[in-house]
Each structure stands twice: as structure tokens, then as C-alpha cells.
Amino acid sequence: MTQAKICFIGAGNMTRSIVSGLVTHGYPADLIYATNPSQGKLDAMVADFNIQVSNDNLATAKECDVIVLGVKPQLMQQVCEALQLLDLSDKLVITIAAGITANRYDDYFKQQVPLIRCMPNTPTQIGHGMTGLFAVEGINQQQKKLAETLMLTGGKVMWVDKEAELNLVIALAGSSPAYFFLFVESMIEAGVALGMDETKSRLLAEQAALGAAQMIVNNQDLSPAALRTNVTSKGGTTAEALATFERGDIRGLVKQAMVNCINRADEMAKTF
Ligand SMILES: NC(=O)C1=CN([C@@H]2O[C@H](COP(=O)(O)OP(=O)(O)OC[C@H]3O[C@@H](n4cnc5c(N)ncnc54)[C@H](OP(=O)(O)O)[C@@H]3O)[C@@H](O)[C@H]2O)C=CC1
Numbered sequence: 001m002t003q004a005k006i007c008f009i010g011a012g013n014m015t016r017s018i019v020s021g022l023v024t025h026g027y028p029a030d031l032i033y034a035t036n037p038s039q040g041k042l043d044a045m046v047a048d049f050n051i052q053v054s055n056d057n058l059a060t061a062k063e064c065d066v067i068v069l070g071v072k073p074q075l076m077q078q079v080c081e082a083l084q085l086l087d088l089s090d091k092l093v094i095t096i097a098a099g100i101t102a103n104r105y106d107d108y109f110k111q112q113v114p115l116i117r118c119m120p121n122t123p124t125q126i127g128h129g130m131t132g133l134f135a136v137e138g139i140n141q142q143q144k145k146l147a148e149t150l151m152l153t154g155g156k157v158m159w160v161d162k163e164a165e166l167n168l169v170i171a172l173a174g175s176s177p178a179y180f181f182l183f184v185e186s187m188i189e190a191g192v193a194l195g196m197d198e199t200k201s202r203l204l205a206e207q208a209a210l211g212a213a214q215m216i217v218n219n220q221d222l223s224p225a226a227l228r229t230n231v232t233s234k235g236g237t238t239a240e241a242l243a244t245f246e247r248g249d250i251r252g253l254v255k256q257a258m259v260n261c262i263n264r265a266d267e268m269a270k271t272f
């Protein structure tokens, strides 16, 4: 692993997930920095990962080779403008923000930014993340390799050639852990409503979710539809449950949710 000094601007949920992956894979903690306005999150970063922390974005970013922008999209402009004094020509900037297109960063920083846009997801914190990456023109192979190596510590990576495809990555992987959480949450609620206690409901639902996900991964020669069919006995219980989902147009609902997710990313690109 390369020994670049990495600074995370913003020590929120996603930064924690990425830092956790890095540290678990043996990236030296003394080369990882994080900044944040509230001290509590920085204290937690030190306690959990023993990394370097600061409230000073500019001073910290100046010291580092790689700057990972981990703030909310609505704060990105303000945060980047405060870093305009930096000469970014020998640094790599990685942004994990949804929506904001690469060209906006050149405006924010008032210079051409050597930028890689990453779209990770929270399972990165347990090594089962999925990250989509897009590099602007001028990013060299070494910089690509560096970003890829960093994100690989949290799971799998996929490069996209067209920036617009990152919005599909958001719909399929960035936001989608929340879809699965909602599904399991609904199952637990229903289990409780039907008389099972919450702890048992959770165990049953979570183990089924884990097993199903692992079966999809382990059976690359089988489609998810084939795996579904294998569970579904003719005239049996699963068929009744699945018919209920189909009557509720689960496929149309999933597609609409993903379209709305992409539309929101487009809207954010226009707003920020
Ligand atoms: N959560 C997710 O699943 C994913 C998120 N993303 C992207 O990651 C980014 C961060 O999201 P997430 O981690 O969920 O958000 P969080 O709100 O958890 O993290 C953002 C952090 O930025 C900090 N912050 C605010 N202002 C500043 C500043 N001026 N300088 C430095 N830090 C600052 C906040 O501090 P404080 O709270 O103290 O104000 C907070 O800790 C977003 O752009 C999002 O689009 C991408 C993929 C997945």
C-alpha cells in the first residue's frame, strides 16, 4: 500500500466507514488525518482509530498528499472555497459527495482540480463496501491506482467512464443499503405485530438477509430469479408471499425509487 498522507475533511458517517477500512487493512494511522468542527467526532476518531485530528481544514489539507472531501453536498462550496489558497497541482482530491459534478470543484477551488469522484457506501466500514469511481481528464494511472487502493480496503470498486453513470452507482449501491435496511426493518415490525418478540424477529430476518446476500454472491452462475425460484415450492408459502409483493408492484416501486434517487442527484448537481 502506498504511503500517502491522507486528510479527510469532515469526520462523519462515511469518513468513519472509510477510515475504519483503511486502519483495519493496516494503513498507518499516523498518515491519516481528519478534520471536523465538533470535537466529539474527532475524539471518537482518536479513540477508535488512533488517527491525527484537527479543527483546521486548511493547515491539515496543506500537509497532506490526498484530500478526501467528506462533507455534505450543501456545505461543499463553502468548505472548498476556504481551501482556495492551496496549490492542488501536486495533490489528489477525492470527493465522496453525491450529486456535485466534477467541473464544480474547479469553480469552488478557483483552479483545475486533480479530482476523483468516489461513490462509496456504508458497508465499507465492515469490508463489504461498493465504491464507484470516476476520474477527470488528466488524472494519471498512479493517482487512479492510489484512489482505488484506498477504496479497496473497504470492499469492491468499479470505475465508470462517464460521470453520469455515478448517479446510477448511487441508486444501485450508494443509497441502496438503506433500501435493504428498510426491508428488514419492515420484516421485523411485521414479525412483532404477528406475535414474535423483537429480538427473535431480528435474528430471523437478519440471518435470512445475510444468507440470501451471500447466496447471490456465491452463485454467480445463477440469477437472483433462479435463486428465488429454488425457494418457491409450487402452491407453497413463498409463492403466496411473493404474489403479494408482485400485486403491490414491487418491481415498479423499486424502479421508481431508483429513478427518484437519480433525479435527486441531478437536482443536487444543479443546486450546489
Ligand atoms: N452516508 C452515506 O451512506 C454516504 C454518503 N456519501 C456522501 O458523503 C458525504 C458525507 O456524508 P455523511 O458522512 O453521511 O454525512 P455526515 O453528516 O455524517 O458527515 C459530514 C461531516 O462533515 C462535518 N463538517 C461540517 N462542516 C464542516 C467543515 N466546515 N469542515 C469540516 N467538516 C465539516 C460534520 O461535522 P458536524 O456534524 O460536527 O457538523 C460531519 O461530521 C456527503 O457528501 C454524502 O453525499 C456518499 C456515499 C454514501
Ligand SMILES: O=C(O)[C@@H]1CCC=N1
Pocket (backbone or CB within 6 Å): 098, 170, 174, 175
Ligand atoms: O443520501 C445521500 O444523499 C447519500 C449519498 C448516498 C448515500 N447517502
